[in-house]
Amino acid sequence: MVVKIISFLLKYQRRGLLQGSQLQLFSSLPRETYSTVATSTIKEFKDIPGPGGVAQWPIVGSLFHFKPFTEFTPASFDKLIEYMVNQYGPIVRLQLSGPKVILSDPKDLEVVYQNEGRYPLRPATDLSALYCQRNNLSGGFAEVQGEDWYALRSPANKFLLRADCATHYLPIQNLVAEDFAQMLETRQRGACELADLFFRYASESNGVVCFNTRLGCLRESTNRDAETEQFLNAMSELFLQLQNSVSGKSIAHKFYRNKTYRLYEKARMTVHEISSKYLNNALKEIKKEQAGDSLSLKQRSLLNLMMNDQSLSLKQIQIILTALYTAGTESTAKNMQVLFYNLAKNPDKQEKLYEEIKVTLGGDEPLTKEALAEMPYLKACLKESFRLIQPTIFSANRVLPEDVVIRGYRIPAGIPLVFTQVKCCRAYFSEPDKFIPERWLRSQSTRKIENAPPAFVNTPFGHGPRKCLGFRFAEQEIYLATARVLQKLRIHVRPESENCSFKYMIFVEPEQPISFYFTNR
Numbered sequence: 404m405v406v407k408i409i410s411f412l413l414k415y416q417r418r419g420l421l422q423g424s425q426l427q428l429f430s431s432l433p434r435e436t437y438s439t440v441a442t443s444t445i446k447e448f449k450d451i452p453g454p455g456g457v458a459q460w461p462i463v464g465s466l467f468h469f470k471p472f473t474e475f476t477p478a479s480f481d482k483l484i485e486y487m488v489n490q491y492g493p494i495v496r497l498q499l500s501g502p503k504v505i506l507s508d509p510k511d512l513e514v515v516y517q518n519e520g521r522y523p524l525r526p527a528t529d530l531s532a533l534y535c536q537r538n539n540l541s542g543g544f545a546e547v548q549g550e551d552w553y554a555l556r557s558p559a560n561k562f563l564l565r566a567d568c569a570t571h572y573l574p575i576q577n578l579v580a581e582d583f584a585q586m587l588e589t590r591q592r593g594a595c596e597l598a599d600l601f602f603r604y605a606s607e608s609n610g611v612v613c614f615n616t617r618l619g620c621l622r623e624s625t626n627r628d629a630e631t632e633q634f635l636n637a638m639s640e641l642f643l644q645l646q647n648s649v650s651g652k653s654i655a656h657k658f659y660r661n662k663t664y665r666l667y668e669k670a671r672m673t674v675h676e677i678s679s680k681y682l683n684n685a686l687k688e689i690k691k692e693q694a695g696d697s698l699s700l701k702q703r704s705l706l707n708l709m710m711n712d713q714s715l716s717l718k719q720i721q722i723i724l725t726a727l728y729t730a731g732t733e734s735t736a737k738n739m740q741v742l743f744y745n746l747a748k749n750p751d752k753q754e755k756l757y758e759e760i761k762v763t764l765g766g767d768e769p770l771t772k773e774a775l776a777e778m779p780y781l782k783a784c785l786k787e788s789f790r791l792i793q794p795t796i797f798s799a800n801r802v803l804p805e806d807v808v809i810r811g812y813r814i815p816a817g818i819p820l821v822f823t824q825v826k827c828c829r830a831y832f833s834e835p836d837k838f839i840p841e842r843w844l845r846s847q848s849t850r851k852i853e854n855a856p857p858a859f860v861n862t863p864f865g866h867g868p869r870k871c872l873g874f875r876f877a878e879q880e881i882y883l884a885t886a887r888v889l890q891k892l893r894i895h896v897r898p899e900s901e902n903c904s905f906k907y908m909i910f911v912e913p914e915q916p917i918s919f920y921f922t923n924r
């Protein structure tokens with residue numbers, strides 16, 4: 404009987420390694436071999452270090468990593484990963500909803516990127532994939548793969564990878580940053596309210612990019628628009644349920660429309676419905692303005708540029724812009740909080756940054772493209788914040804189209820490879836636990852970073868053709884808010900947040916909301 408169960412599980416697991424569409428995708432790609440190790444010395448997948456016994460059992464194996472079998476819970480998932488890396492080293496084989504390989508040395512990540520193929524495959528979260536499947540939708544960037552992904556991504560690249568795509572929005576995003584700073588200035592706010600304010604800032608700032616409008620997210624609670632609130636609530640709900648699914652709080656959604664699934668579906672439909680409305684309004688505005696002589700900000704907007712591109716349908720434009728909005732809010736809000744935290748904890752670095760801001764912008768001037776080019780310390784602070792407290796638990800997540808050999812082990816095509824910078828990356832830095840933005844500054848004489856770490860040691864936005872599509876916006880929005888706030892205020896944390904610890908759901912977030920407070924300069 405036991406043998407029967409085990410052989411059933413093994414069969415199921417083998418089927419689970421690759422889903423049909425992924426297999427089809429791989430079969431259309433050229434076959435290549437990437438091994439740099441003599442074939443006779445290559446070790447098998449099963450020999451990769453990792454927990455053994457029941458913890459490697461298909462499907463149920465993941466359960467043995469968590470309470471009551473260990474001290475870990477789905478909410479302390481990052482601690483489990485850190486434990487595994489400490490215990491087994493830079494390559495670990497693990498059952499986590501199917502077999503996975505965890506890598507933590509940036510040199511191995513380089514091999515992954517070299518072998519990701521023309522259409523890099525980043526597996527979708529199962530909740531969002533199920534939503535698309537159950538509603539017969541093709542999905543956005545998070546879900547589509549292969550040629551479908553390329554068909555969406557390549558026209559979007561034309562607009563979003565241009566160096567000036569974000570700076571074009573500086574004048575209007577400066578106003579959003581100004582509102583954010585003013586809200587911090589007017590009164591002290593509680594930790595939860597502040598966390599919400601970061602989210603509102605990112606939502607408002609992304610709104611001007613995706614929907615050409617000020618959504619009104621940064622209004623005080625007495626003066627808010629019902630539809631905007633519905634939109635923001637749906638966006639938060641969508642992330643909450645995604646977190647519940649990836650952290651293992653919900654498993655049943657895989658089999659039926661459980662509560663997590665239903666809440667997610669409702670939220671996603673609301674986001675779709677309201678974002679369509681915003682887009683239609685934006686289009687009407689553009690048409691009205693087209694009669695004017697000079698190109699206005701709106702006419703040079705992403706939306707207008709995309710509308711004028713014959714290769715994009717209105718449906719594709721909507722998918723791209725809604726995906727940008729969804730991908731860009733929580734991510735930016737959470738990472739901006741982390742930067743504020745690091746600055747509050749390191750007042751000497753905060754003062755140094757303020758000096759740079761004062762010299763470049765003075766006390767009140769808005770951020771310009773030219774000024775930004777003169778602010779290396781601001782950029783170094785964000786980079787260091789990303790290094791110290793990584794933005795996502797896995798900064799890379801790929802399924803490769805061919806077998807690959809990493810550290811002498813053959814990893815079959817179709818096995819998800821994830822990269823975490825929790826441990827090995829620290830070895831490349833002196834005083835790795837300290838916030839030292841200076842390590843990212845280029846030397847005046849050589850224009851190079853001294854003792855530069857390996858290329859993939861700090862890749863908050865991923866890399867390659869599937870790299871974050873909105874990284875320029877993310878950085879700009881964080882620079883803007885930081886510069887504007889520091890022009891007016893000093894950032895501090897209250898004693899209860901002095902030693903804040905962070906957890907990873909979709910993105911990094913504090914275990915408890917951070918109690919910031921701000922004082923006038």
Ligand code: HEM
Pocket residue numbers: 525544545556609726727728730731732734735738794795798799800863864865866867868869870871872873874876877878
């Ligand atoms: C600090 C903020 C952000 C972080 C840390 C972040 C990080 C990431 C990462 C790690 C990926 C996966 C890349 C890969 O697989 O190689 C990604 C994908 C993506 N991001 Fe971001 N992101 C941020 C903000 C934004 C913003 C503001 C936008 C939009 C305006 C955005 C839009 C996207 C999109 C559309 C994708 C999917 C790309 C694809 O699959 O082709 N992100 N992001």
